[in-house]
Amino acid sequence: MTPRTTDDALSRLLDAGAARAAVTAQHARLWAALALATEGGKRFRPALVVAAHDALGGRRTAAALEVGAAVELLHTAFVIHDDVIDGDDVRRGRPNVSGTFRALALESGASPEDAVDLGRTAGILAGDLALAAAIRAVATCGAPTAVVGRLLDLFDAALHTTAAGELADVELSIGTAPSSLGGSLAMAEQKTGAYSFELPLQAGALLAGADDSTVADLGDAGRSLGIAFQLVDDLLGVFGDPGRTGKSATSDLRTRKQTPLLVHARSTPEWGQILGHVGRELDDRELDEVRDLLVRSGSRHYVEGLVEAHLAAARDVLVRLGIPVALLDVVEVHPAAFAAGAEVAA
Template sequence: MTPWNISGTGCGTPVCRISSKRFEVRGIHDRVGSEQQDMTLDSVSAAQRMTSRDLPDGLGPAVDDWAADLDRTTRSGKGMRSALFDAVYTHAGGRDEAVRAAACQALELLHEAFLVHDDVADGDDHRRGRPNLQGRTTTRGAEQGLSRETAAHVGMVGGLLGGDLLLVAAMGEFARLPVPAPVLHRAMAEVEGAVVASIAGEYADVHGAAHGEPTTQEHALAIGAAKTAAYSVTLPMVLGVVLAGGPEEMIPPLRETGRHLGTAYQVVDDVLGVFGDPAVTGKSNEGDLMRRAPTVLLAFASTTDLWPRVDAALGGTDAGRPGPDPAAARALLAECGARDHALGIAEDLVTAARAALDSPAVPHELRSALDPHLATALERTR
């Protein structure tokens, strides 16, 4: 995979190069009305998830409660992965409803697994506007008389193991796809590659935040491409071709499109993680700031004259500094142009995705079907 070469204020080959023009700030956190419609094709129902009925008997009510909490925290989402898969699978010639439904279910389960693990890694206790598995398990432990530290530990382990259960369930669904063995082997290789990339990207994110030093823009974009784009956008589209038995020449442009588009989604997600309205996003807009997440926002801010003030508002990296002030850091990131810059990066990534998709190997009808996903990437409010 060719690395990004950062040049000036933008991202370089092969993704994009930022020009000197000024980008309009779209106010993505203010425009609730511009929210994309949920594109769920096959919601993964509670009966299909890893619930208490799938677990051994006799483990006690605590396990039953934990499994019920897992079910409650994994019931809603945009269904973007299944929608991407369905569009490509259909236009690549796929007609088997059993394959389509099973692949959509596996992709959504994989997404849920990574969301649960991501919340554990980031120390978040809310997702989609309500307590997540870690939050529910922690609260339950506290209500049962556990100390704050012990309840937090049980909650963290509950989240970690819940994510493991969902990951096992997802891999089981992929392994049971009703396709010929050679096709299944190819599909599993794609799944394995995406899972490995996402796990490695998540670790890079946590490691970068823990050390507290600002990252480079190149590194921030590489993290987004690995932890988000690989499984969330590229995998569904490539699997659509593989499972449909579509033309091999469709895969390279779709893989490139997925990398650009998925990275754009992550950049916008990082902007929402700081400037978004928690009532709309369903999660805190302070967490990424408090943990100094290695994002394009901080990478850009560290190159400006306002960085010492941003660094101080984030709590600094030296002992004895005052605690973080997320509101002040947010205001300074806007003032130094980090927010505008990040949105410009996302816009150019979407432009690069369109260019990759505009390939003779990609049918016009498929380009039209995928266009809404590109159009809404910059208009998300959650």
């Protein structure tokens, strides 16, 4: 049956994967946990594929839906692997793949250490399966062979760039790489922007038959959007309400992530006090203290300004291309969301 929405396309891909995941009962359970991990997101990545395709007059709607679903599976893979890297067992307010299998192991009598190992293993394997399913979806999307080849090149480039950004994120966190505002912003662009914005916008353009110049310009817009989105995510990682965002408000501080928020704070007089809240678990009182310090230091305001600047750059590209700026409405990225209490999760 031809999908009518990206959710339809994603459901079909997940059902097809479930049919192949019958090697063992545990394998089927792993795929079920992967499928559950796709639920609850905003789906803006597949929406960007379709929006760019339609805005540029594309006529390959079915292929755009399939590629949109593939981008969402790619996102799921990165989310699952990111949780493994960060040692997190919860995502969007519920146990993630690792947390699910850790709990199952404990229920079966495994030691806490062995349960953690099983959870980590399940997360790695589920992410791998999601990556493979995403690439398979692109290869079978129904677009002309030459277009499929270029789409696969885009996905391959996004994979490499995101891997580089993830590695840089960990290196910055453990202090083996020098941290700077420029390096932190580059890491944000690589880790999130490449696959969340640059990839879907360019994929939609390719499917619409856009010329190389337009595809390249949309890549620029995607990079600006990606940085803005990651900066907002960094703010949510400290100032967000976990009940709304589904993500911890202390994890970034505990793991010493060198986000632009912390890099800027290091240059302020408040850094000595802020440093005492970094690299360890925080209770509610301590979290309130460090939030106040990050506001007083001007670091939160500084990052919010960067968000606005990068959003403006993305809008300029879209206006120049004659693409409706309303395309950005599918992405809820704006510092005002904090004031309105409308924190969003990826």
